[in-house]
Amino acid sequence: MGGSSQGSTAFNSMQALARALNEHSDTLRMTVEQTQGNVANMYQYDQGNIPAIATDNNTINKAVNETDRFNDEPVDNIGYQSFRFNGLDIFWVAVEGSGIESTADFAGKTVYPIQPGFGTRLLTEEVMRVAGMWEEVDIINVNTSDIPGAIEEGRVDAVAVYGSNRVELTGWAKQIDARNDVYLVDVADDFKQAIEEVGGARLAEIEPYGWNQEVTKVTDSIVSWNLDLQCLLGPEVPADAAHELARISHEHGETIREADQTYADHSDPADMATAVIPEHPVHPGVAEFYKEQDVWDDSWTVGDEA
Numbered sequence: 001m002g003g004s005s006q007g008s009t010a011f012n013s014m015q016a017l018a019r020a021l022n023e024h025s026d027t028l029r030m031t032v033e034q035t036q037g038n039v040a041n042m043y044q045y046d047q048g049n050i051p052a053i054a055t056d057n058n059t060i061n062k063a064v065n066e067t068d069r070f071n072d073e074p075v076d077n078i079g080y081q082s083f084r085f086n087g088l089d090i091f092w093v094a095v096e097g098s099g100i101e102s103t104a105d106f107a108g109k110t111v112y113p114i115q116p117g118f119g120t121r122l123l124t125e126e127v128m129r130v131a132g133m134w135e136e137v138d139i140i141n142v143n144t145s146d147i148p149g150a151i152e153e154g155r156v157d158a159v160a161v162y163g164s165n166r167v168e169l170t171g172w173a174k175q176i177d178a179r180n181d182v183y184l185v186d187v188a189d190d191f192k193q194a195i196e197e198v199g200g201a202r203l204a205e206i207e208p209y210g211w212n213q214e215v216t217k218v219t220d221s222i223v224s225w226n227l228d229l230q231c232l233l234g235p236e237v238p239a240d241a242a243h244e245l246a247r248i249s250h251e252h253g254e255t256i257r258e259a260d261q262t263y264a265d266h267s268d269p270a271d272m273a274t275a276v277i278p279e280h281p282v283h284p285g286v287a288e289f290y291k292e293q294d295v296w297d298d299s300w301t302v303g304d305e306a
Helices: 009-024 038-046 057-065 119-130 144-152 170-178 189-197 239-249 252-258 269-273 284-292
Strands: 052-056 079-095 110-112 158-164 181-183 202-204 224-234
Touching: 009 052, 009 079, 009 158, 009 224, 009 239, 009 252, 038 052, 038 057, 038 119, 052 057, 052 119, 057 119, 057 224, 079 119, 079 239, 079 269, 079 284, 119 158, 119 189, 119 224, 144 170, 158 170, 189 202, 189 224, 224 239, 239 252, 239 269, 239 284, 269 284
Parallel strands: 110 158
Antiparallel strands: 052 224, 079 158, 079 181, 079 224, 202 224
């Protein structure tokens, strides 16, 4: 399974699922590979390097429709859908001393819109472009592991960070919390409107969570653009294996959340299917599982077996 970068939400969730397979499945084991992110995973799968990947619905939609990055660099092969395993709440923080109070203050500032290759970066960049912000700011492109150091060096004014399922911050955001002084900013109406206009995003206003430092000096709420994560499985993944993957996720959530407390609750199998994109096929093994659990929607399609 292609995960994402070390410490990312997708990587941690897949590691937790792999652990549950080791403990509770007699037939299936899964190795999680560290990769360069959700978008990069689509190319890894297309090139035949990985038979299954963790990615997100915005990236899947863009790959299917050959838009944005996938317009210039399309992929010929896209794995079949399975289930939503996590969700990301993406939002802005400003660096102490930046003078930023609102997204309206971003013009001329240096902004980190997350690491290139991440699905969260793809979505954040699109929202920024729709809001007319992208051309007004200076973009810094570094790996997530390097952003706390860049902040310490005074090279960054604002950062897009994210947490998982309103439970905890992703690993690299925790490093920012530990090493840097940051705070939440107000989100102007034009940026909120941009979130609502972008198909792969979902606008939400939520309470802050996961921070050890006080981040509410400007605002005490988070306006986020949310992203659903799911696995794509290739037709070469046997139906029995895909069915077992879904079964373990459904029946052994307690084991999974011992390793990753942000992993989605699949005790109700209907919650596994909330992120299915009707225009793209579901893996035959997962489709069979959904039918057994009476959560299959006849408007969905089943992928062909290899």
